[in-house]
Amino acid sequence: MAAFDLEGKTIVITGASSGIGRALAVEFADKGAGHVVISGRNTGALDETAQLVKQKGIEPVCFAADVTSQDEMHALVNEALEKTGGLHAMVLCAGYEIMGAAENLDVDAYRRQMETNFFGVLHGFYAALPHFLEQGRGEFVFFNSAVGKLAAGLNSAYCASKFALTGFTDSIRCEMALHNINVLGVYPGFVKTNFQKNIESPDCNVPDDLARKLMGQTPEHVAKKVVKACCKRKGELIFTFSANLGIRLAPLSFYMTEFARAKIALPYFGTLVGHKGAGG
């Protein structure tokens, strides 16, 4: 696939009111995108992102939308087309986590995770797809997580939503390639954003600075790598050496992976996230 040149192109980004999405908006602008359309629910925070994008010399389009609504994702795409005259990349970054032991969650918690982290991406995908098919080209970027490849305890709802996204991503990549549409799956490790602060949990007391304590990466670092991978039309980007190692080794031995998950990762992580029982 020939490279994706950002000049004059319209990039739509969900989850742009905070963290990685905000850093992506700034990075796409910095690297020469023609238009950046930024979306989230919190309009005040979106305005703050807009100020940062303006410093890079372009006027962003701000659009408040909830990814759990198919109608709002269609409206976002229509806004991008009306205000900028095009749509070239759909970066679906919005997401959050519900953490906790399965016995303390209920089916509704899993449904809510799926609504944002899986169906939220699907809504963005189906809103943009007709335009990509019509123009014979397009870029999808789906934000996943290292635990969307290698599950961890206390993460069953989040893992379920991100594993569903991995299956969808890997299945459609080859289909989309037939239409010259690239699908990039992004799998970050810990990143220093508001993500930890926004974790919902019935039984964990997650410190806001967990990613910093674990020497997480900065959203700016992640954004730089993602924009580069998007322009090179890569299919997958997995962050951190240790996550890559774990993901590659896990299929080799079920028993070794289970031992590490149950005896090392769960007690250690349980302590870090203040879970009574698994660690804390």
Ligand SMILES: NC(=O)c1ccc[n+]([C@@H]2O[C@H](COP(=O)([O-])OP(=O)(O)OC[C@H]3O[C@@H](n4cnc5c(N)ncnc54)[C@H](OP(=O)(O)O)[C@@H]3O)[C@@H](O)[C@H]2O)c1
């Ligand atoms: N930070 C990490 O350690 C980490 C690690 C692995 C993967 N990730 C993934 O990276 C992505 C970005 O996370 P982040 O670290 O940037 O977290 P963040 O700072 O908490 O930002 C999350 C973004 O998602 C948006 N969002 C959440 N629910 C939404 C909804 N229903 N509709 C529209 N927007 C919604 C939020 O905007 P509003 O509140 O304004 O709607 C916000 O802009 C997520 O998909 C996350 O799963 C993060």
